[in-house]
Amino acid sequence: MCRSASIHKDICHGKKLSTCHGAAYRLMNWILSPLEVRPDHRNRIGPKAYALSVMSREGFNIPDTLFLTVDAYSAFVDASGLRERILLELNRKEFKDMRWEEIWDCATRIRHMFLKKQIPGPLKSYLTEKIGSRFSGKTLAIRSSAPDEDVSGSSxxxxxxxxxxxxxTSSILDRIRLVWASLWSDAALLYRQEIGLDVEKSAMAVVLQETVTGDRSGVVFSQNPNDKTQVIIESVYGLNQGLVDGMVEPDRWILDRDKKTVLSHKPAQREHWMVPSEHGAEMAALPENLSGRPPLSSEEALGICDLAYRAESLFKAPQDVEWTIKNDTLFVLQSRPITTLSPSETEDKRAWYISLHRSVENLKALRTTIEETLIPEMAKTAKDLAEQDITVLSDQGLADEVRRRWKINQHWVNTYWEEFIPYAHGVRLFGQYYNDAMRPDDPYEFMNLLTQTKMVSLERNQLMEELASLVREDRQLFERLKVGEPLDLDLEFGEKVNQFIEKFGDLSCAVTGGTECATDTRPLFKLLLEMAVIPSSLSSRKKPKDALALQQRFFERFQGPKRKEAEELLDLARSSYRLRDDDNIYLGKIEAQLISAVKEATSRVESSERRGTHKSELDDLKSVIHDLDYGNRQRKLTDSSNEYGLKVNPRQLVGQPAGPGLSRGKARVIRHHLDLQDFKNAEILVCDSVDPNMTFVIPLAAGVIERRGGMLIHGAIIAREYGLPCVTGIPDATFLIHTGDDITVDGFLGIVTISQRDKL
Structure with a gap:
């Protein structure tokens, strides 16, 4: 394959692409028709396009199609400077140290670069002419065909x-850029090694195909991956997009490969179908006259089966063929080898990460389940456990209760991963929707529309501010708290403190609702005293600038049904954003009750050991304490060891920009939850990760730094709520920065500068 640099030189006589005369482009085959494709073009158009060209020559019925070669991609990224910017973005942090959320952020920034760069004039003119002359007035399907997309032995x-x-034309060119950008999608980055993703060498070809508005569509597997004697057909009414995206349940047929007979047919519920819309495709209710019968007859299923056999015979390998039927005419949309992805290690979670991408309909269903069922159940479970008096239980009864609470807690931990984590995709989905519509300079501008929502952790902080206000206004109360006098000296304050502890715990524990995890039970009062010495306005949430105007500009981009869709997506994103922070609060309240039972069990065992007595009933308590090892699990927020040995003193650290702004202050490094009670006003919070159960110190902070990365981690969310600069994704942040260091946080660029080391 020719390198783009030599191509530019040959056809433009050394001139930049942006100044090269458009006629020169006509000397290059930037676009090929199926009949123009030769075997040596495979790496220029990718396997998906090449397969279509072969099928077209062999008489398969494919829609009118053109292929945009990888040379066009290379010309675009080189002329726009994107190749260098992608390289810089991918080298911001080593991939082995990146969490999936950081990879999503990286892909989001790269995608936004493609959105903001226009196709250079000569290339744009060439594409406009070629596409317009072939598809004038027609709607297109625009698909990827990366040369590395289908790797042998893996799918x-x-x-x-x-x-x-x-x-x-404008929309077509726009979607071409987005297909190019998807070469660097989060999913592609996760599998970068398997597909050989390389900034210098990798490129993207594009399939431009006339849209066939099928009455029925589907896929056929010429060989069942789980049973080589079978063929599988899945079919839906309408466009294939609903089936491919998992939004429409398909009817499913299993056929015998040798006998060519139908073995089984599993009907779908047939409630929806995907139909063309002004801006692509949308899901609609399936007409009643179609819901009662399958999309295919047995004879048609056998015809689809024959199509799969022909494709398999042509390519000498089992095929996954996507097809559609319009007015009883069968069209092939694409064909690819059937291969299976079998991770070499069971710990490989990448397929699960990719599964977190959810459709709008799926997210709506998740929201209903979470808000109407799961959250109320979690709250009731925590309340019921808190009201139970475990001190009256026998030793054996307490051991059984600890095990029961562990099972309850584990159930909700599993629910968190299965239901709550996927729901966070609502924010990502809205972010992409917003950026596509608004093309802002900041790819995270959409976050300004999600703040100021009612979150549990912020409700806790507001109650703390009310308590601090009482202390701030009463000097006598301030002094009494300072020397540790009893709370009953001030009834109003004492009552509010009791209400706070009942709802949120005393802040000495690493989970919401926990109490008395420390020998010093005054962390709440230490923080209130610290908050009381600063004006209340400094500890309040900051409203994003012009958030209302921003929302109005966003809605004005849409009319009619699209306006309603935009409003629904924003509402969904706000719910997803809120739950991304609240879920751990609710989970923490349940875990707090498990910890409470473990503490009671530990107390009984230690009391018996101090007395030098032994009761056989305590053996089971000792066993359950040993099995859970909950004490050790709660002690530290991060390991105290590090790979650098005694000390490393870097001057500048680079992470991910997660909250805009600049601030300077003393670092407060948090390695144990109890370190939070020593937090002082205007310090920079430095930690492994800001858990929602830690955010009560944020009103005092001047900035936030985290080892974990991502725009949707709790620290980034809460920092934006308070308008604080935030940098995430700094490896070993809690070891490279020391408490007392004078540091500057640049939340615009994601840079932390250490200007003066603590001398202690």
Whole structure:
């Protein structure tokens, strides 16, 4: 394959692409028709496009199609300077140290770069002429065809974007850029090693295909991956997008490969179908006259089966063929080898990460489940456990209760991963929707529309501010708290403190609702005294600038049904954003009751040991304490060891920009939850990760630094709520920065500068 640099030199006589005369482009085959494709073009158009060209020559019925070669991608990224910017973005942090959320952020920033860069004039003119002359007035499906997309022995379907029912030159060119950008999607970055993703060498070809508005669509596997004697057909009414995206349940047929007979048919509920819309495709209710019968007859299923056999015979390998039927005419949309992805290690979670991408309909269903069922159940469970008096239980009864609470806690931990974590995709989905519509300079501008929501951790902080206000206004109360006099000297304050502890715990524990985890039970009062010496306005949430105007500009981009869709997506994103912070609070309240039972069990065992007595009933308590090892699990927020040995003194650290702004202050490094009670006003919070159960110190902070990265981690969320500079994703932040260091946090660039080391 020719390198883009030599191509530019040859056809433009050394001139930059932006100044090269458009006629020179006509000397290059930037676009190929299926009949123009030769075997040596495979690496220029990718396997998906090449397969379509082969099928077209062999008489398969494919829609009118053109292929945009990888040379166009290379010309675009080189002329726009994107190749260098992608390289810089990917080298911001080593991939082995990046969490999936950081990879999503990285992909989001790269995608936004493609959105903001226009296709250079000569290339744009060439594409406009070629596409316009071939598809004038028609709607297109625009699909990826990366040369590395289909790797032998592995299946990586779904790594890149595709679009259907795209109309108009401007929209077509826009979607081409997004398909190019999807070469660097989060899914592709996760599998970068397997597909050989490389900034210098990798490129993206594009399939431009006339949209066939099928009455029925589906996929056929010429060989069942789990049973080589079978063929599988899945079919839906309407466009195939609903089936591919998992939004519409398909009817499913299993056929015998040799006998060519139908073995079984599993009908779907048939409630929805995907239909063309002004901006692509949308889901609609399936007409009643279709819901009662399958999309295919037995004879049609056998015809689809024959199609799969022909494709398999042509390519000498089992095929996964996507097809559609319009007016009883069968069209092939694409065909690819059937391969399975079998991770070499059971710990490989990448497929699970990719599964977190959810459709709007799926997220709506998740929201209903979470808000109407799961959250109330969690709250009731925590309340019921808190009201139970475990001190009256026998030793054996207490051991049984600890085990019961562990099972309850584990149930909700599993629910958290299965239901709550996927729901966070609502924010990501809205972010992409917002950026596509608004094209802002800041790819995270959409976050300003999500703040100021009612979160549990912020409700706790507001109650703390009310308590601090009482202390601030009463000097006598301030002095009494300072010397540790009893709370009953001030009834109003004491009552409010009791209400706070009943709802949120005394802040001495690493989970919400926990109490008396420390020998010093005054962390709440130490923080209130610290908050009382600063004006209340400094500890309040900061409203994003012009958030209302920003929302109005966003809504004005849409009319009619699209306006309603935008409003629904924003509402969904706000709910997702709120739950991303609240879920750990609710989970923490349940865990606090497990800790309470473990503490009671530990107290009984230690009391018996101090007395030198032994009761056989205590053996089971000792066993359950040993099995859970909960004390050790709660002691530290991060390991105290590090790979650097005694001391490393870097001057500048680079992470991910997660909260805009600049601030300077003394570092407060948190390695144990109890370190939080020593937090002082205007310090910079430095930690492994800001748990929602730690955010009560944020009103005092001047900035936030975390080892964990991502725009949707709790520290980034809470920092934006308070308008604080935030940098995340700094490896070993809690070891490279020391408490007392004078540091500057640049939340715009993601840089932390250490200007003066603590001398202690």
């Amino acid at each position: 990586f379907a779904g790594l890149h974007e595709s679009f259907v029912n795209v109309r108009g």
